[in-house]
Amino acid sequence: xxxxxxxxxxxxxxxxxxxxxxxxxxxxxxxxxxxxxxxxxxxxxxxxxxxxxxxxxxxxxxxxxxxxxxxxxxxxxxxxxxxxxxxxxxxxxxxxxxxxxxxxxxxxxxxxxxxxxxxxxxxxxxxxxxxxxxxxxxxxxxxxxxxxxxxxxxxxxxxxxxxxxxxxxxxxxxxxxxxxxxxxxxxxxxxxxxxxxxxxxxxxxxxxxxxxxxxxxxxxxxxxxxxxxxxxxxxxxxxxxxxxxxxxxxxxxxxxxxxxxxxxxxxxxxxxxxxxxxxxxxxxxxxxxxxxxxxxxxxxxxxxxxxxxxxxxxxxxxxxxxxxxxxxxxxxxxxxxxxxxxxxxxxxxxxxxxxxxxxxxxxxxxxxxxxxxxxxxxxxxxxxxxxxxxx
Amino acid sequence: xxxxxxxxxxxxxxxxxxxxxxxxxxxxxxxxxxxxxxxxxxxxxxxxxxxxxxxxxxxxxxxxxxxxxxxxxxxxxxxxxxxxxxxxxxxxxxxxxxxxxxxxxxxxxxxxxxxxxxxxxxxxxxxxxxxxxxxxxxxxxxxxxxxxxxxxxxxxxxxxxxxxxxxxxxxxxxxxxxxxxxxxxxxxxxxxxxxxxxxxxxxxxxxxxxxxxxxxxxxxxxxxxxxxxxxxxxxxxxxxxxxxxxxxxxxxxxxxxxxxxxxxxxxxxxxxxxxxxxxxxxxxxxxxxxxxxxxxxxxxxxxxxxxxxxxxxxxxxxxxx
Numbered sequence: 272x273x274x275x276x277x278x279x280x281x282x283x284x285x286x287x288x289x290x291x292x293x294x295x296x297x298x299x300x301x302x303x304x305x306x307x308x309x310x311x312x313x314x315x316x317x318x319x320x321x322x323x324x325x326x327x328x329x330x331x332x333x334x335x336x337x338x339x340x341x342x343x344x345x346x347x348x349x350x351x352x353x354x355x356x357x358x359x360x361x362x363x364x365x366x367x368x369x370x371x372x373x374x375x376x377x378x379x380x381x382x383x384x385x386x387x388x389x390x391x392x393x394x395x396x397x398x399x400x401x402x403x404x405x406x407x408x409x410x411x412x413x414x415x416x417x418x419x420x421x422x423x424x425x426x427x428x429x430x431x432x433x434x435x436x437x438x439x440x441x442x443x444x445x446x447x448x449x450x451x452x453x454x455x456x457x458x459x460x461x462x463x464x465x466x467x468x469x470x471x472x473x474x475x476x477x478x479x480x481x482x483x484x485x486x487x488x489x490x491x492x493x494x495x496x497x498x499x500x501x502x503x504x505x506x507x508x509x510x511x512x513x514x515x516x517x518x519x520x521x522x523x524x525x526x527x528x529x530x531x532x533x534x535x536x537x538x539x540x541x542x543x544x545x546x547x548x549x550x551x552x553x554x555x556x557x558x559x560x561x562x563x564x565x566x567x568x569x570x571x572x573x574x575x576x577x578x579x580x581x582x583x584x585x586x587x588x589x590x591x592x593x594x595x596x597x598x599x600x601x602x603x604x605x606x607x608x609x610x611x612x613x614x615x616x617x618x619x620x621x622x623x624x625x626x627x628x629x630x631x632x633x634x635x636x637x638x639x640x641x642x643x644x645x646x647x648x649x650x651x652x653x654x655x656x657x658x659x660x661x662x
Numbered sequence: 663x664x665x666x667x668x669x670x671x672x673x674x675x676x677x678x679x680x681x682x683x684x685x686x687x688x689x690x691x692x693x694x695x696x697x698x699x700x701x702x703x704x705x706x707x708x709x710x711x712x713x714x715x716x717x718x719x720x721x722x723x724x725x726x727x728x729x730x731x732x733x734x735x736x737x738x739x740x741x742x743x744x745x746x747x748x749x750x751x752x753x754x755x756x757x758x759x760x761x762x763x764x765x766x767x768x769x770x771x772x773x774x775x776x777x778x779x780x781x782x783x784x785x786x787x788x789x790x791x792x793x794x795x796x797x798x799x800x801x802x803x804x805x806x807x808x809x810x811x812x813x814x815x816x817x818x819x820x821x822x823x824x825x826x827x828x829x830x831x832x833x834x835x836x837x838x839x840x841x842x843x844x845x846x847x848x849x850x851x852x853x854x855x856x857x858x859x860x861x862x863x864x865x866x867x868x869x870x871x872x873x874x875x876x877x878x879x880x881x882x883x884x885x886x887x888x889x890x891x892x893x894x895x896x897x898x899x900x901x902x903x904x905x906x907x908x909x910x911x912x913x914x915x916x917x918x919x920x921x922x923x924x925x926x927x928x929x930x931x932x933x934x935x936x937x938x939x940x941x942x943x944x945x946x947x948x949x950x951x952x953x954x955x956x957x958x959x960x961x962x963x964x965x966x967x968x969x970x971x972x973x974x975x976x977x978x979x980x981x982x983x
Contacts, residue, residue, distance in 0.1 A: 310782065359762065361701075361900075407958075417961050418970065420701075421907040424900050425954040432951045439945070559897060568770060571763045603781055608774030616749070616767035619759035 284625070288574060291624035295572075296586070299614035306606055314600045322607070325596030326589035332596070334468025334476025336588045338547065342367070344485040344584035345540025346566025348492050349533045351575035355496055356529035357509030362408055362423030363537045363563025365430025366401040370538025371545045371553050371560075372434040373400035378453025378546060379442045386456040393457050394484070394542045401538015402531045404430055409530030413523040419530065427559050435555050449552035450545075458548035459484075477549035484543060486581055488536065493577040495532075505529050537563060568611065572618045587611065668935060670811040672928055677817065680924025681824035682707075682883035686902035687909065687916045688831045689875030693747075694911060695835065696868025697848040697861075698754050699975045701765035703876045704899025705772035706743045710877025711884045712776040714739035715891040716783075718791045729819050732795045732885070736823070736878050743877020744870050746772070751869040755862050758977035769899075776893040790890040795819065820882040827875065832913040844868055848971035851978045861978045876902075908961060910969040922960070926953035 303322065307315035326336045346363045353360035374397035377389075384392055408422035438450045459479040469475035496502040507515040508525045516522045540562065545553055569587055573579035594607030686703055693700035700706075714735040721731050746768060753764035777787040799805075800814040813821075835841040846854035847864040855861050876899065883898050884891050905923055909916030929936070930949040 306778075411958070411962060415962050415965060417965050418907045421904040421961065422958060424904045425958050427900075428897075428954045429951050432947050436945055436947045439947070557896075564766075564769070567762070567766045571760065571766060603778055605774035605778040605781075608770055609778065612767045612771035612774065615770060616753065616764050619753045619763035619767070620757050622759065623757050 287625035287628045288579075288621060290628050291621040292572065292583075292618065294624050295614050295617035295621065298617045299610045302613045303606060303610035306609060307602060310602060310606075311600075314602070318597045318600045318602050318606075321596035321600060322590065322593035322610070325593035328596060329470045330468050331470035331473070331476045332592050334464060334478035336585060336592050337468075337482040338476060338478040338549070339588035339591050340585045341481040341485045341547075342540040342544040342562045343565055343569050343587050344482075344489060344581055345543060346537050346562050347569030347573060347580040347584050348485075348489055348566075348577055349536035349540065349570075350566045351570035351573060351577060351580050352492055352496070352536060353529055353533040354570060354575045355509055356505040356525065357512065358412070358419050358526065358529055358533070360405070360408075360423060360530070360533045360537075361420055361564075361567065362404065362426050362430075362534070363566045364559040364561075365423070365427035365563070366404040366534045366537035367541040367544075367560045367563045368434045368553070369404045369430045369541070370397035370401040371541030372437055372450070373397045373538070374542030375450050375453055375545050375553060376437070376442055378457030379451045382454055382456070384456075387460075389454075389457045390459055390546060393453065393546055394539060397538045397542025398535045399538070401541065402535040404538065405530040405532070405534015406527060409527035409534075412530070413526040427563070431557070431559055434553065438553060438555055443555075444552055447552065448556075449554045452550065452552050453546055453548075455548070457546060459543065459546050461548075477547050479547050481543035481547055484539070485584075488539065489577045489581045492536070496577065501528075537566065540566075568615045572615055574621065666811075670815070671935070672925070672932065673812040674816045675928040675932060676921065676924040677813075677821050678886040678924075679927045680920045681821050682879045682898060683902050683905050683923060684917055684920035685824050685827055685882055686876050686879035686899060687905040687920060688827060688913060689872035689879065690903055690906040691831065691835075691872075691909075691911060691913065691916060692844070692868045692875070693872035694868075694906065694974050695848045695971055696844045696865045697851060697971060697973045697976065697978065698751070698865050698869050698872075699761045699765070700747070700750065700869065700872050700876075701762055701903060702747070702750050702768035702899075703872070703879075703902050704895065704897065705765075705768035705770075706746055706873050706876035707880035707883065707895045707899045707902075708772035708776055708893060709746050709880070710739035710743045711880030711891055711895055712772075712779070712789070712893070713742040714877070714881035715789050715791050715884055716780075719789055722792050727792065727794055729795060729797075732819060732881075736820070736881055739877040739881045740874040741877070743873035743875070743880075745873075747869050747873025747876070748866075750873070751866050754869070754977065755865050758979060761975055761977075773893045776891075780893070788890045788892045791885075793885060793889055795885060818882075818886050820885065823878075824882065827878075828913060828917055835913065840867070845971075847978075848973055851973050855978075855980065861980075865978065904957065907970075908957060910965070911971060912969070923953055923957060926956050929953075 304315065304319050307318045326332055346367060349363055349366065350360050374393040377393040377396045381389065381392065404426055407426055408419045411417040411422045412419045442451045444451045459481045462480050464478045465475040468478050496506065504515065504520045505525050505528070507518065507520055508522050512522050544562065565587065569580055569583045573583040590607050590611060594604050597606065598604055686707060690700055690703050717738045718731060718735045750764045750768055753759045754761040780787045780789055795818055797817050797819065798815065800817065804810045804814040835845065843854060843859045844864050844867065846859060847861050851861045879902070880895055883895050901923065905916060905919045908919035930952045933949045
């Protein structure tokens with residue numbers, strides 16, 4: 272295998288996947304451009320330029336990309352982690368909302384805590400609350416054999432209503448119909464980011480230590496999945512729960528644990544999002560948290576690989592910021608969602624693209640190492656997808 | 663409100679919530695029984711509701727109206743649902759992709775597309791329509807005591823259509839060769855293929871049927887509960903998936919699950935009318951949770967063994983037979 276990799280980069284699964292993802296992004300941008308042309312052909316090129324470069328237009332926007340990416344990476348990790356253990360965590364919105372509530376509650380009320388610790392406790396509260404919202408589907412799946420998809424959907428709505436009730440009862444800002452904002456001491460430290468990520472005029476970007484927390488947690492999740500016994504057991508349950516059981520792995524315990532961790536990750540995402548000091552409280556209403564659903568797209572685009580999820584989360588945020596820039600040319604922001612959906616759709620073809628790229632690679636390279644590689648049949652779909660970062 | 667009037671009212675309301683859930687969940691049933699997970703139901707509902715309501719607005723602008731137009735709108739919605747579900751089918755069946763991916767893509771695409779096109783065409787994202795489809799009283803049947811006011815007064819033609827779709831779904835799935843083959847593809851596609859069933863074709867049939875029904879479901883949901891379409895079906899597509907699982911992938915149980923959920927939903931919005939409850943000063947938000955908590959409790963007591971189709975979500979590869 273090593274020889275093969277060294278012989279030709281196009282034979283490397285990782286390289287193939289990245290190239291395939293780039294093809295998906297390219298198709299998404301093409302579709303986006305066509306829509307821009309249909310909407311207003313005179314402005315289409317400028318609009319496309321805004322989408323492509325809006326995220327790096329100035330340092331403030333670079334910061335904004337990282338700021339928007341933070342919750343997306345967290346919910347993406349949540350969905351991706353669950354997926355690697357064979358579970359579909361569609362409960363992100365509920366976990367995210369409850370995590371957000373817990374963090375903001377601690378941030379508003381527990382002012383007796385000193386500066387640095389206050390923020391940590393708030394994140395811990397978000398983590399615990401998210402985990403609590405994850406443990407319910409986990410327990411019901413493990414002990415009552417209820418499909419986690421249905422329980423997650425129910426928990427989303429229960430979480431939305433619960434957080435509405437709790438916000439109204441304890442931390443309500445009546446004038447804005449949203450939660451109060453955490454006190455300054457509870458917000459994530461800026462680490463000087465507000466000095467770096469700032470435009471010539473106006474307020475600096477809202478980016479903060481949260482992005483570092485998200486990246487760190489992505490690495491932690493990667494280590495858990497790839498380097499620990501726990502991760503091995505969790506993945507084994509995902510591959511084949513009967514075989515895992517036969518090998519002496521407690522399948523029930525693992526299902527609960529996987530959902531707890533997934534819930535905690537989404538919960539932290541909610542916490543990080545509202546401890547950013549960006550001046551927004553949690554809205555009270557009847558909309559599920561969109562970040563929870565966006566996490567599904569982020570995770571799937573990143574093929575549930577924690578490290579890849581960092582990049583797909585940033586990509587989604589980059590498109591969001593580019594979309595804001597695009598709107599100044601008179602285009603509606605929904606075009607970005609359409610582009611995102613096209614990218615996600617074609618991400619489904621990553622396997623197909625990878626195989627084509629692999630074949631192209633074989634045709635191009637004619638050294639001996641590749642002669643052997645030609646004999647190896649393409650891996651079956653399931654293995655390629657789930658073993659994304661196993662190399 | 664007198665007690666009998668209250669009960670009639672609750673039953674009528676239950677139908678408004680339960681019928682769209684039933685129709686969309688039956689759509690999901692066809693897809694999943696053929697082996698294709700369709701989490702795009704919410705998105706397809708939005709596309710169906712969008713095209714259907716847009717159609718209604720257009721024909722109403724010309725002065726035409728009436729039940730025939732509503733039925734025509736359902737056809738339009740079904741067609742758009744078929745088209746968008748074909749996109750899902752292509753990724754899931756031909757490209758053998760992870761079936762949740764294209765479903766997620768469609769769920770992202772649908773509301774954005776609906777808002778984008780609506781704003782392009784009319785400048786605003788809401789699409790208003792005139793709701794003159796309520797049937798105050800069905801002749802003859804509406805006069806039957808008890809049953810008349812419950813099911814044949816203040817009803818929509820879509821309620822009866824929903825019941826018809828339920829019966830038809832049961833017949834198709836269990837009493838026809840097509841249904842048998844479809845179910846075989848969801849349980850053991852290799853075995854189905856070995857006796858000459860075209861698995862790809864059957865899975866396409868299941869997916870396209872689910873698209874048609876979800877599209878119809880979108881219009882059925884919007885018409886009785888609103889006077890304009892605002893690019894959302896309030897997550898009913900996801901609830902329909904829940905109803906499908908709750909109903910253990912069987913039409914009869916799905917109907918019961920939809921009715922149960924619809925009734926709970928009705929209670930949660932009209933608790934103020936029920937004597938005794940309205941005097942308790944509990945926040946309305948608490949009642950909103952009732953349907954979801956009740957569903958969890960019922961599930962915890964009833965679902966010991968899952969009846970999910972065995973090959974659901976697994977791409978079929980002829981080469982691996």
